[in-house]
Amino acid sequence: MKIAILSRKSSLYSTRRLREAAMERGHEVQIVDYLRCFMDITSKRPRVMLAGEEIKDVEAIVPRIGATYTFYGLSVVRQFEMMGVFSANTSQGISRSRDKLRAMQLLARAGVGMPVTGFLHSTKDVDGVIDTVGGAPLVIKLLEGTQGIGVVLAETRKAAQSVIEAFRGLDANILLQEYIAESAGADIRAFVVGDEVVAAMKRQAQPGEFRSNLHRGGYATVAELSDEERETAILAAQTMGLSVAGVDLLRSSRGPMVIEVNSSPGLEGIEQTTGIDVAGHIVSFIEENVSRGAARDTIHF
Numbered sequence: 232m233k234i235a236i237l238s239r240k241s242s243l244y245s246t247r248r249l250r251e252a253a254m255e256r257g258h259e260v261q262i263v264d265y266l267r268c269f270m271d272i273t274s275k276r277p278r279v280m281l282a283g284e285e286i287k288d289v290e291a292i293v294p295r296i297g298a299t300y301t302f303y304g305l306s307v308v309r310q311f312e313m314m315g316v317f318s319a320n321t322s323q324g325i326s327r328s329r330d331k332l333r334a335m336q337l338l339a340r341a342g343v344g345m346p347v348t349g350f351l352h353s354t355k356d357v358d359g360v361i362d363t364v365g366g367a368p369l370v371i372k373l374l375e376g377t378q379g380i381g382v383v384l385a386e387t388r389k390a391a392q393s394v395i396e397a398f399r400g401l402d403a404n405i406l407l408q409e410y411i412a413e414s415a416g417a418d419i420r421a422f423v424v425g426d427e428v429v430a431a432m433k434r435q436a437q438p439g440e441f442r443s444n445l446h447r448g449g450y451a452t453v454a455e456l457s458d459e460e461r462e463t464a465i466l467a468a469q470t471m472g473l474s475v476a477g478v479d480l481l482r483s484s485r486g487p488m489v490i491e492v493n494s495s496p497g498l499e500g501i502e503q504t505t506g507i508d509v510a511g512h513i514v515s516f517i518e519e520n521v522s523r524g525a526a527r528d529t530i531h532f
């Protein structure tokens with residue numbers, strides 16, 4: 232079949248690996264820079280054009296939408312969905328996971344374990360929300376943050392108050408979260424494809440740092456997951472409506488706690504750490520779904 236990978240650059244590790252895995256299985260692959268797509272939204276015959284040429288005969292897409300281009304990227308994914316093309320992740324799932332607050336609200340409703348989390352508008356409510364999350368130490372997160380930037384550990388109530396006031400003074404939206412001290416600077420990345428965890432790694436922060444992001448100097452090792460961790464990761468992905476998801480968990484004394492669900496999880500760290508062909512799992516998942524005509528099911532908004 233013909234598979235389109237929606238990605239800005241064919242040289243990115245994840246894009247390269249997905250293309251490789253699809254070609255190994257005999258598929259034709261087109262890398263589509265979604266920012267160069269324009270859409271023909273005419274009634275009954277929706278089309279996507281790439282640099283002026285109509286994209287034809289694509290049976291499945293793998294969206295790899297960068298955080299900066301969520302709005303436009305999602306509209307391209309939606310257009311393919313309208314054309315009846317199967318998407319490895321639906322536009323709705325991607326959209327839910329991109330808004331951290333909405334994601335946490337959905338996960339909470341589904342009963343997925345997560346750190347106690349608060350959200351506020353007015354700085355008049357700082358004390359109330361600090362109490363809600365159990366007082367200091369607590370974690371403050373910029374809603375728009377990525378790669379660990381904008382995640383702050385406030386050790387005291389005073390520190391928390393000043394950081395919250397500073398962020399709110401800049402009109403930034405922030406989440407407040409109970410600090411899970413027992414995770415000791417580590418988190419788990421569970422890579423979900425379909426209804427299973429196909430690979431998992433543990434990321435450990437550098438000494439003196441609580442953020443385990445690889446971009447912040449964290450290092451990764453293979454993780455063995457408990458059944459509970461596995462089930463939590465799968466439930467989190469399903470709750471978001473994602474078939475391909477990087478679910479980040481903290482190991483707490485109250486069980487696994489989800490801190491985020493990524494809809495375009497990178498393949499480099501997870502494949503290199505675990506040696507698992509994650510790209511191959513994604514392509515197999517697409518094959519199974521396209522052959523049973525699943526594209527029809529993907530269209531709800």
Ligand SMILES: Nc1ncnc2c1ncn2[C@@H]1O[C@H](COP(=O)(O)OP(=O)(O)OP(=O)(O)O)[C@@H](O)[C@H]1O
Pocket residue numbers: 346370372376377378379380381382408409410411412414416417418436441442443444479481490491
């Ligand atoms: N509530 C918490 N308790 C303890 N450690 C936390 C907590 N929240 C986050 N951390 C640590 O900080 C790191 C960064 O937090 P988080 O993943 O929420 O933000 P981010 O990485 O900036 O977001 P994104 O992954 O979307 O770029 C986590 O990987 C984890 O190691």
Ligand SMILES: [Mg+2]
Pocket residue numbers: 378379444479491
């Ligand atoms: Mg993270």
Ligand SMILES: [Mg+2]
Pocket residue numbers: 377491492493
């Ligand atoms: Mg993320």
